[in-house]
Amino acid sequence: MLNYFRDIGLGIVTVLKSMGVAWRHLFTPSVTLQYPTQKWTMPERSRSKLFNKIEDCIGCGQCARVCPTNCITIQTEKRGKEEPEIFASDGTAIKLRTYVYDIDMTLCCYCALCTFGCPTHCLFMTGEYEYAVYDKVCHIYPFATEKQMISKTPKQQPAEKA
Numbered sequence: 001m002l003n004y005f006r007d008i009g010l011g012i013v014t015v016l017k018s019m020g021v022a023w024r025h026l027f028t029p030s031v032t033l034q035y036p037t038q039k040w041t042m043p044e045r046s047r048s049k050l051f052n053k054i055e056d057c058i059g060c061g062q063c064a065r066v067c068p069t070n071c072i073t074i075q076t077e078k079r080g081k082e083e084p085e086i087f088a089s090d091g092t093a094i095k096l097r098t099y100v101y102d103i104d105m106t107l108c109c110y111c112a113l114c115t116f117g118c119p120t121h122c123l124f125m126t127g128e129y130e131y132a133v134y135d136k137v138c139h140i141y142p143f144a145t146e147k148q149m150i151s152k153t154p155k156q157q158p159a160e161k162a
């Protein structure tokens, strides 16, 4: 009998305690972010989607060489002597035409090594973290805007002997 009333008392105390917690939280400011209408501002040095400001890219290939996962593909050609000189915004002369500059973000491990060595600081990580897609091909980002000018002719095959 004693246990019976002790359990009832315990139940009442438990309910009162839980109601107390609920009431306390009713009047404290919410910490829940209403995503996606509200979003966190990413920290300044956060690592997320890469971006290449291609007009400042000199096509040196440093980024592709240091990339441990080979996710950067670059193809360049020398700009012709007759073409007007162009410069990156830091004054570096752009002597190569970068006609392919693709980053495959599905392979990227977000190490940021490619950004550290970039001489013109045109390659950097943005704060963008929402870039989910249905087809992973869409994660290959082409940045090059120029076209290949010097067409590479296939090597001449030696003529067959009669």
Ligand code: SF4
Binding pocket: 050, 063, 066, 067, 068, 069, 070, 071, 072, 103, 107, 108, 109, 110, 111, 112, 113, 114, 115
């Ligand atoms: S962050 Fe790392 S893995 Fe990604 S492209 Fe740059 S070097 Fe490659």
Ligand code: SF4
Binding pocket: 052, 056, 057, 058, 059, 060, 061, 062, 063, 064, 074, 117, 118, 119, 120, 121, 122, 123
């Ligand atoms: S290191 Fe910078 S300048 Fe050189 S190819 Fe890469 S993005 Fe362009």
